[in-house]
Amino acid sequence: MAQNIILVFVHLYFLEQLHVYLNQNTCLIFVLFFPQSNEVPNSSLCEHEGLKRSVRFLKDEGLELDTLITDRHRQNNKWIKENLDGTNHFYDIWHVAKGTGKKLDALAKVKDCDIVGKWKQSITNHMYWSAGCTPDNNADMIVAKWESVIQHVQNIHTNHQNALFQSCLHDPLEDDEREIKWLNPSIIYYAYSN
Numbered sequence: 001m002a003q004n005i006i007l008v009f010v011h012l013y014f015l016e017q018l019h020v021y022l023n024q025n026t027c028l029i030f031v032l033f034f035p036q037s038n039e040v041p042n043s044s045l046c047e048h049e050g051l052k053r054s055v056r057f058l059k060d061e062g063l064e065l066d067t068l069i070t071d072r073h074r075q076n077n078k079w080i081k082e083n084l085d086g087t088n089h090f091y092d093i094w095h096v097a098k099g100t101g102k103k104l105d106a107l108a109k110v111k112d113c114d115i116v117g118k119w120k121q122s123i124t125n126h127m128y129w130s131a132g133c134t135p136d137n138n139a140d141m142i143v144a145k146w147e148s149v150i151q152h153v154q155n156i157h158t159n160h161q162n163a164l165f166q167s168c169l170h171d172p173l174e175d176d177e178r179e180i181k182w183l184n185p186s187i188i189y190y191a192y193s194n
């Protein structure tokens with residue numbers, strides 16, 4: 001029986017946090033062929049060359065790659081688009097959440113936006129939840145869940161704009177939970193306009 005091959009090519013830290021939904025026809029492979037430091041001029045190219053070698057190894061073994069999980073390295077993205085037609089390409093969420101966390105840190109340093117710092121962990125947790133709790137990988141649903149955080153942080157939990165996910169799934173908030181410092185619309189506006 002044919003197997004679906006998933007190649008995970010990510011930062012080693014991410015391997016500890018990896019959650020991939022597997023079934024009996026799915027094979028998860030970690031292949032990390034990194035060149036020697038003297039073979040490439042810098043670490044960025046080392047990663048890219050490592051990806052190419054890993055994919056070549058699988059192809060040489062006669063394996064068809066169904067899914068590839070990588071970070072958001074631009075050079076990799078271009079190469080994958082040009083060379084791996086038919087392979088599903090996903091970004092690993094650890095890198096995406098890290099990038100979002102950095103943007104939230106920057107926003108929290110803006111005058112009157114320091115409250116954003118207190119929301120950073122919840123917002124990045126929500127990103128993990130949006131992807132991890134959508135096991136069929138429905139991209140539209142993942143985006144709808146993720147976007148709902150904009151309403152949630154403003155203490156709005158129903159009538160979200162995206163029709164796919166119109167209400168938060170958490171229980172109604174208790175009185176002490178309602179005392180949380182919510183974000184006001186001016187911070188959201190600033191975040192989107194800068």
Ligand SMILES: [Zn+2]
Pocket residue numbers: 152156157168169170
């Ligand atoms: Zn909510």
